[in-house]
Amino acid sequence: MLKHFIGLQWKSFFRSATFKTEIWFKILMALGALYFVVVFLGMGVGAFFLIKEMEIGDPLRVVNQFMIYYLAFDLVFRYMLQKMPVTNIKPLLYLPINKSKVVNFSLGKTVISFFNLAHAFFFIPFSIVLLVEGYPPLQVVGWHLALMAIIYCNNFINVMVNNQNVVFYVIAALFIVAGASQYYQWFDITIYTGPIFDFFYDIPWTAIIPWLILVGLYYGAFAYFKKHMYLDGGLAKKQTEAKTENLEWLDRFGNLGTFLKNDIKLIKRNKRSRSAVIAGAFFIFYGLLFFTGALEVYDGPFWKIFAGIFVTGGFLFSFGQYVPSWDSSYYPLMMSQNIKYREYLSSKWYLVIIATIISTILATFYIYFGWEAYAAVLVGAIYNIGINSYLVLWGGAYVKTPIDLTSNKKAFGDKQAFNAKTLLLTLPKLVLPIGIYAIGHFLINPMAGYIFVAVFGLLGFVFKNKVFTMIEGIYKKEKYKTLLAYKQK
Amino acid sequence: MITVHNLTKTYGENTVLNIDHLEIPKGQSFGLVGNNGAGKTTLFSLLLDLIQPSSGHIINKDVQVDQSEDWKPFTSAFIDETFLIGYLTPEEYFYFIGELRGRNKADVDALLSNFEDFFHDEILGQKKYLRDLSKGNQKKVGIVASFIGNPEVVILDEPFANLDPTTQIRLKGIIKDLAAKEGVTVLVSSHDLIHVTEVCERIVVLNKGEIVKDIHTSAETMKELEAFFAG
Numbered sequence: 001m002l003k004h005f006i007g008l009q010w011k012s013f014f015r016s017a018t019f020k021t022e023i024w025f026k027i028l029m030a031l032g033a034l035y036f037v038v039v040f041l042g043m044g045v046g047a048f049f050l051i052k053e054m055e056i057g058d059p060l061r062v063v064n065q066f067m068i069y070y071l072a073f074d075l076v077f078r079y080m081l082q083k084m085p086v087t088n089i090k091p092l093l094y095l096p097i098n099k100s101k102v103v104n105f106s107l108g109k110t111v112i113s114f115f116n117l118a119h120a121f122f123f124i125p126f127s128i129v130l131l132v133e134g135y136p137p138l139q140v141v142g143w144h145l146a147l148m149a150i151i152y153c154n155n156f157i158n159v160m161v162n163n164q165n166v167v168f169y170v171i172a173a174l175f176i177v178a179g180a181s182q183y184y185q186w187f188d189i190t191i192y193t194g195p196i197f198d199f200f201y202d203i204p205w206t207a208i209i210p211w212l213i214l215v216g217l218y219y220g221a222f223a224y225f226k227k228h229m230y231l232d233g234g235l236a237k238k239q240t241e242a243k244t245e246n247l248e249w250l251d252r253f254g255n256l257g258t259f260l261k262n263d264i265k266l267i268k269r270n271k272r273s274r275s276a277v278i279a280g281a282f283f284i285f286y287g288l289l290f291f292t293g294a295l296e297v298y299d300g301p302f303w304k305i306f307a308g309i310f311v312t313g314g315f316l317f318s319f320g321q322y323v324p325s326w327d328s329s330y331y332p333l334m335m336s337q338n339i340k341y342r343e344y345l346s347s348k349w350y351l352v353i354i355a356t357i358i359s360t361i362l363a364t365f366y367i368y369f370g371w372e373a374y375a376a377v378l379v380g381a382i383y384n385i386g387i388n389s390y391l392v393l394w395g396g397a398y399v400k401t402p403i404d405l406t407s408n409k410k411a412f413g414d415k416q417a418f419n420a421k422t423l424l425l426t427l428p429k430l431v432l433p434i435g436i437y438a439i440g441h442f443l444i445n446p447m448a449g450y451i452f453v454a455v456f457g458l459l460g461f462v463f464k465n466k467v468f469t470m471i472e473g474i475y476k477k478e479k480y481k482t483l484l485a486y487k488q489k
Numbered sequence: 490m491i492t493v494h495n496l497t498k499t500y501g502e503n504t505v506l507n508i509d510h511l512e513i514p515k516g517q518s519f520g521l522v523g524n525n526g527a528g529k530t531t532l533f534s535l536l537l538d539l540i541q542p543s544s545g546h547i548i549n550k551d552v553q554v555d556q557s558e559d560w561k562p563f564t565s566a567f568i569d570e571t572f573l574i575g576y577l578t579p580e581e582y583f584y585f586i587g588e589l590r591g592r593n594k595a596d597v598d599a600l601l602s603n604f605e606d607f608f609h610d611e612i613l614g615q616k617k618y619l620r621d622l623s624k625g626n627q628k629k630v631g632i633v634a635s636f637i638g639n640p641e642v643v644i645l646d647e648p649f650a651n652l653d654p655t656t657q658i659r660l661k662g663i664i665k666d667l668a669a670k671e672g673v674t675v676l677v678s679s680h681d682l683i684h685v686t687e688v689c690e691r692i693v694v695l696n697k698g699e700i701v702k703d704i705h706t707s708a709e710t711m712k713e714l715e716a717f718f719a720g
Contacts, residue, residue: 332571484540
């Protein structure tokens with residue numbers, strides 16, 4: 001039976017549409033994975049010596065002290081990204097297979113998930129370093145086993161709380177408060193949690209406790225799943241109560257308003273687009289890395305422009321980049337309805353512009369870091385509106401990845417979104433403004449650099465009609481290919 | 490109303506549609522039948538310019554559909570669930586289509602009131618998004634939406650599939666009325682021979698991409714079709 005399950009899993013992995021990508025992208029992905037492995041390994045090996053050098057105490061105790069945050073982050077990451085094992089259970093329900101077996105397999109599958117294995121790259125080298133450094137083996141092994149069990153506890157906690165947004169937000173909020181109060185030295189949660197982890201080291205046999213908890217959680221998850229393995233139970237799609245919204249204030253914009261209304265509903269009501277917008281909002285704070293001098297590598301003058309583009313362009317990059325894929329699930333409707341391509345594209349364009357302006361207003365706080373910082377933000381906004389807004393629409397014509405609005409599954413690292421053409425189009429989005437700035441900066445002064453970039457952005461604005469005609473042509477040319485690509489979910 | 494000229498569609502070596510000539514006059518209720526893979530959906534997709542013909546073309550009221558978009562204002566269709574916007578409520582969807590076709594809310598409401606029977610209290614005011622409706626109810630929404638804005642050509646792919654018997658009977662009445670009273674050209678495809686013979690004045694049988702029968706519906710049509718499909 002297990003053989004069958006594993007066979008199914010194997011096929012579903014290797015035959016998935018996304019797996020069949022260009023070979024060079026697979027190589028890139030492998031390199032990316034390797035990078036993370038190396039980073040984790042480096043952390044595992046290096047953490048010990050790093051902490052020792054900082055002289056803030058015994059490295060193991062320090063790690064134990066902050067372990068609670070490590071575990072909290074792990075839980076948050078899992079909640080957001082780890083897939084639930086319920087997929088593909090449906091077709092197995094009516095087959096002559098024991099339900100327990102199906103559940104055991106589904107849960108077992110989560111054990112070898114990347115989210116669990118990744119930790120090994122930190123804990124194993126860290127433990128080895130401890131042993132080499134002469135820590136007593138029995139105690140280290142006890143500690144190691146205990147933490148392994150706790151990581152797996154996280155795994156099953158996540159399985160159980162999945163889709164319970166309330167639980168998640170409460171826990172997340174608690175940890176944010178804890179983190180903040182530690183930072184401001186009001187209350188230090190690690191004083192109470194650190195000793196727990198120390199305990200596993202000091203008295204190694206207590207490692208059995210987390211293992212017992214793990215077993216308990218496994219059975220909890222098992223019972224929960226088995227009980228809910230019905231189409232109208234745990235396997236049912238969650239339905240939210242719908243409310244009809246008219247958004248009549250947008251009617252004054254005519255046809256454009258019609259699309260804007262739709263786009264607003266699109267963003268509000270779908271998980272995937274919501275995440276994109278939230279991710280975009282975080283970009284506003286990206287500039288802090290540059291302007292506070294938090295990272296030395298970002299101190300060069302060009303980086304300011306780079307920051308300006310990102311601060312105001314969060315929405316442009318996270319949402320705009322996937323126009324028209326947001327409409328992929330009903331693209332045939334859009335193509336056969338009484339819609340002019342230009343109207344459709346302008347509505348997306350306006351959406352991007354409005355969002356950019358809002359980000360610019362929100363980013364006013366950069367004035368705090370001096371006029372130059374805010375000038376960079378403003379200039380970045382002008383460039384985003386004038387040039388980048390076209391470029392994302394243009395690039396979108398080649399992005400033929402259908403988007404499943406209801407799931408966050410592929411929100412990160414959508415493979416097909418990176419093809420040679422879109423990659424090439426990112427150059428003018430980021431490199432060109434830096435280049436223009438550099439010319440002004442070196443030939444005259446920083447002020448001239450900003451003015452050059454702004455003028456360039458304004459020029460783009462002037463040629464709007466011309467550019468739109470061109471983009472419209474590209475979309476029309478790509479229409480049939482796009483329709484075909486969206487069909488292949 | 491619609492003229493098809495030397496239309497072919499090939500994928501690689503495989504010709505999935507090959508129609509020399511086909512003329513559909515205005516106000517005709519036109520039925521398309523054929524087994525799986527006969528080319529019904531391909532023909533409809535070509536009519537809507539969703540795929541490109543390999544050769545030949547289609548003229549929809551003087552507009553060549555793969556050259557100009559001017560056929561869009563008077564043509565509407567419901568092919569499958571990709572014609573629905575999952576995250577809208579049915580009402581929002583109807584208004585959206587209405588706005589695209591130059592109809593305001595009141596116009597749409599007036600039209601919808603004619604379909605109260607058809608909806609059977611399962612569509613309007615349900616507090617559900619389209620994606621959460623059952624397949625049959627989704628279909629009802631899509632079909633009714635295709636009537637918004639007085640289109641002159643309505644294209645429905647398999648409209649009877651997934652509908653409950655009561656709705657099937659009502660839909661037959663609606664389609665007949667559209668063609669007979671309002672002069673709308675209705676194109677319907679179906680696997681169900683009984684439904685098409687009842688609704689359509691003309692039935693064309695496709696087989697492996699070619700027209701093998703073109704029948705003006707009469708009392709004998711059903712027998713003729715059955716004889717054909719029984720092989």
